[in-house]
Amino acid sequence: MSENKEGKKPRSSPIPMAEWLVAALGFCIVLGTLVVLAVSLVRDGGGTAQLKVRVDSTLSSSGNTLVMFTVHNEGGKTAADVQVEGTAATVLGSSQRTVTIDFLSPRSKKSGVMVFEEAALGGAPVALGVVSYR
């Protein structure tokens, strides 16, 4: 297949040590990838998404209260369109905000932020929860 203009096979040119090392690295990456995928298949096969929300911190800024949170998917399946709802029971009634996270792969986490008007919140604690996902 690999023939030059005179129809001769090209000679086996020397393979330097560096090339052997990079090739060995590539081989290990391929092997490692297959192992990670196989483990994931065995561990997560047929599992479901398990979502947990945690408030990381709250911050006051320009008349708003920012609620920083992280959603963890501890299950073995990707969750898509994750709707996180924040509810605060204030003296004027309840204040709600919703943030949608595009997708959350198994054993991953994503952070988000929810913005409430400070005056409306009046220092009331915010409860977070996942209301829906696919």
Added chain:
Amino acid sequence: MSIARILKLPFHPESGAEADRATREFGYGLARAMAGGIIFSLPMLMTQEMWRLGQTIPAENMALLLVVTLPLLFGLSRLSGFKRTGSWLQDAVDVFVAYAVGVAASALVLAILGRVTPDLSLRAITGMLTLQTVPTSMGALLAQSQFGQHDEDDVISSGGGGYWSELLVMASGALFLGFNVAPTDEVIMVAHSMSTEALLLLAVLSLLSMHAFVYAVEFRGQEAIPEGGSPRRAFLLLTVTGYALVLCMSAFLLWTFGRFSSSSITVVMGATVVLAFPASIGAAAARLIL
């Protein structure tokens, strides 16, 4: 005595000067491969759907994609590759070098773009890198044929390495261009909106484009109809068979990307024909380039 000799690795350099020259050439080849990998795959490295799919494609689909990609890389190395090779072992070495370069290039770009972060699980990072490494490693292997300096006796673009080589080149080209389009929602959207007549017309257009690209419109690298053969024979043996291969590659890509889940057979067929349009152009272009 060098480590290569101690380990009894084949094709080790005979002298110190030869070893230095070979190492230097390998360094240049590596840099070219890295550049080629990034250039060929940058659109995919910067596509949101690819980031998402890397994390959401089922492990078995991802593993199969990797298993299918390696023989294609091997074939590309036989036909082109980033340096001249004279044995199967050298090609195998080239494949794993290209794969390592592809992973490095993908990881570098995705890390700079902030897509690979410690928040992600090992599985998610592995998925993202595996998916992106398919086009990146192909780009790394093609770097030499497109950007490298060729010696007089280089075998690159030797023009016709047999029938199976032609098919392999077409499969690689289809996979590469199909990879650019398959992750997008537009393929399914277009398949839904096209009538059966329009899909048939698109299939005929794809076939004719494939044939015209290679035999008719006088691109650089255009192939001549083989001596003793007829245009009809070339059309049936290469273009039609090639298109069948392109359809298979398109269906495989769409299945890998989860585009067939909960779709009717009509949509599956339609999406395959839609994706086969760019993929067939990729297959034809690959025959010209390689």
